[in-house]
Amino acid sequence: METKIQNPLAKKKLTYLEKHNDIRIDNYFWLNERENQEVIDYLKSENEYHDRMTSHTKDFQATLFEEMKARIKEDDESVPYKLNGYWYITRYEKGKGYPIYARRKDTLEAPEEILFDCNVEAEGHSYFKMTGLNVSPDNKLIAFGVDTLSRRKYKIRIKNLETGELYPETIEITTGGSTWAADSKTLFYTKKDEETLRSDRIYRHVLGTPISEDVEVYNEKDDTFYTFVYKTKSKKYLVIGSSSTLTSEYRILKADNPTGEFKIFQPRIRGVEYGIAHYNSDFYILTNADEALNFKVMKVSEENTLKENWKEVIPHREDILIEDIEIFKDYFVISERNNGLNVINIKRWDGAADYYLPFDNETYTAYVSTNPDFDTTILRYAYNSLTTPNSVIDFNMDTKAQEIKKEQEVLGGKFDKNNYVSERLWATAEDGTKVPISMVYKKGIKKDGNNPLLQYAYGSYGSTIDPYFSSVRLSLLDRGFIYAIAHVRGGEYLGRAWYEDGKLFKKKNTFTDFINCSKFLIAEGYTSVEHLYAMGGSAGGLLMGAIVNMAPGLYNGVVATVPFVDVVTTMLDDSIPLTTGEYDEWGNPNEEDYYVYMKSYSPYDNVVEQEYPNMLVTTGLHDSQVQYWEPAKWVAKLRELKTDNNILLLHTNMETGHGGASGRFDALKEVAEEYSFVLDLEGIKE
Structure with a gap:
């Protein structure tokens, strides 16, 4: 790498931030002024520096991009x-x-x-995303949402499928999703707060009437909740849901009575989550009520839905997490997680059958796929593993015969799954807890500490990163990299308790688990400090920010994409999208004990004078989930304080938001950039 290129230095402008009689000094607070030309100029200077520092890898990036793209079937269909x-x-x-x-x-x-x-539709737009396609019951109309800025403010439009005409109605600042009543002319949709982007109101629109006359049918006033609307699979009920991190509530209305009043299903109880599915004259409820940490299934008549009337169908189990339920006319399908692995339980309503789909290894992902048809004996599910491309399978629940409807093709003629090995290992955390790691690599590696290894994790919101197949990842594996997913606490890989053990006042378990996994992989000879790399995005970017403060000498390189690194400042600003809904995940820093704990790990607040690894940080100017200024401030502070000569790069996409580029292959350019960064550090040039 060229070392003569001068890196940018952001101006320091002193800002005092006081809370609970504690003063934090933030020299880069001013970078949150999106409209300030000085801020834009700084971001551009960082982009220019990034481009010059990576210019020698541009051809390699192009090669990686073409290689990844060449494995993907371009003329493909679902x-x-x-x-x-x-x-x-x-x-x-x-x-x-x-x-x-x-x-x-x-x-x-x-x-x-x-x-x-x-x-x-995308012509003339640098970003384009269509979502929420929703056909009316009479099959004649389709409602849909469009975002051309990447701020997740979707406009809902309606198209006549018989004539091709686009109706004049344009509903602004929505989630993009909507649902039709049974009459095919009444549409329910969700509006967002313009500033915070919280989805907070449900409206009813009647075709052909002005948007200004739309009726607000529900307003979610609690700013820690968001709301949404949908129709049951049975098509009998419209449902308004309200949800926070820990609590849910539903309202129901018969779909053939769109102007009627929504009836509350069961009033919210803090800490009680539930979801509902309709069948015949009953509702089935997936819930954690009454300390069912891993959830249980209950049943209630549609006439008397309050919790006191719920009857148990599947009890709570200490060792099995119930993740979802799917209802068919003759069958009831339960998606479970047992010791980290996905399992699918199939039961007949009449009790004549009760069995599990068979899966045979420890590094696979299986999930119930799209099953909108109620009256069928076919269950569609998907299966893949770290070494096996994705298959969509139709399983006959009567005969147990399966038909593979589609197997993901890996083009190029070079891929053979027998050339790769996957395994699941268990590292020991600081407190003695066993933390699982799923990994994949090319056959024939030696455990001599010389293998480059990319360790990935997320570890928040109970979101589990399952061991899944990636044709893109082959560009690393074929160049000798080991790829490891650390199933750290804060996800739900080992059940609900695994999540509870990695949030609020236990959040640091997420970070120490990741570090302990790294130390374990080094101790077992899979890699070494010189060859270990870490990657994470969003809340996983927070994880990256924490580990480089806590164990900077453990990694040769770190990639942090759209990282949530300024935790305290963001969580104190309730005007920022998503903040208030996050209190149950991180804590509310308006309370002093949460403030103190958050400040003790917040990556931005804990940057100190020390050596840091080589780092690539990416963000999007229009990101509505993690605002661009968090990574920008973090990089500026790292530049000021770090004592090493390692590479530190910030790349801001000036046209996109949290999800990155919108085109099918544009996102691969971002992956090629990330991969070329770690490959280049490893001395792999082609």
């Missing part, structure tokens, strides 16, 4: 699913970056009807 008399398909055409949504009536041989060609 497995069709049937809904209300039509087969729905999403397909891609060669050389085009966006999906085409289509359907065929009754049979797959019928003429194709194109709902949307997003390649046409």
Whole structure:
């Protein structure tokens, strides 16, 4: 790397931030002024520095991009699913970056009807995302949401599928999702608060009437909750949900009575989560009520839905987490997690069958896929593993016969799953807890400490990173890298208690688990300090920020994408999108004990004079989830205080938000940038 290139230095402008009689000095607070030209100039100077420092890898990045793209089938399509008399398909055409949504009536041989060609819709936009496609019960209309800025403020439009006409109605600042009443002319949708982007209100719109006359049917006033609306699979009920990190509440209304009053299903009780599914004249409820930490399934009549009437169907179990339920006419399917592994339990309503789908290794992911049809004996599920591409499988619940509808093709002719090895290992955390690690590598590696290893984790919100197949990842594996997913606490890999043990006042377990996994992999000879790399994004970027403060000498390089690193300042600012809804995850720093604990690990607040690893930090100017200024401030402070000559790069995409680029292959350019950074540090140039 060229060392003569002068890195940017952000101006220091003293800001005192006081809370609970504690003063934090923030020299880079001013970087949150998005409209300030000085801020834009600073971000551009960092981008120029990044480009110059990585200019020698540009050809390699292009090679990686083409290599990754070449493994992906460009003219590809989804497995069709049937809904209300039509087969729905999403397909891609060669050389085009966006999906085409289509359907065929009754049979797959019928003429194709194109709902949307997003390649046409995206013309003239640097970012384009369509979401919430929702066909009316009479199959004649489709509502959909569009975002062209990447701020997740979707505009809902309605299209006539018979004439192709786009109706004049444009509903601004929504989630993009909506649901039709049974009459095919009344549409319910969710509005967002313009500043915080919290989805807080449900409206009713009648086709052909002005948007200004839309009726607000629900307003979620608690700013730690968000709200949403949908229809049950049985099509009988419209449902308004309200949810926070720890608590849920639902309201129901018969879909054939759209102007009626929504009835509360069960009033919210702090700490009680529940979800509902309708079948015949009952609701089935997945809930953690009454200390069912790993959830249980209850049942109640649709006439008397209050909790006092709930009856147990599947009891709570200490060792098995119930993740979801799927209801069919004759069958009841339960998605569970047992010792970290996905299992699918199939039961007949009449009790004549009760069995599990068989899976045979420790590094796979299996999940129930799209099953909108209620009256069917076919369960569609998906399966993949660290070494096996994704398959979509139709399983006959009567005969137990399976049909692989589609297996992900890895193009290029070089991929053979037998050339790769996957395994699950268990590291020991500081407090003695065993932490699982799923890993994959090319056959024939030696445990001599010389293998480059990329360790990935997320570790928040109970979100589990399952061991999944990635054709993109082959670009690392084929160059000798080991890829390891650390299933740290804060996720839900080992059940709900695993999540509870990595949040609020136990958040530091997430960070120490990751570090202990790294030390274990070094001790076992898989890698060494000189060859170990870490990667995480968003809340996983917070994890990256914490580990480089706590154990900077353990990693040769770290990639932090859209990292949530200024925890205290963000959690004290309730005008920022998502903040108030996060108190149950991180704590509310307006309370002193949470403030003190948060400050003790917040990456930005804990940057000190010490050596840091080589680092690549990425963000998007329009990010609504982790604002661009968090990584920008963090990099500025690191530049000021770090005592090493290691590489520190900040790359801000000036056109996108939290999810990165919107085109199908544009995102691969970002992956190629991240991969080339660690490959270059490892001395791998091609």
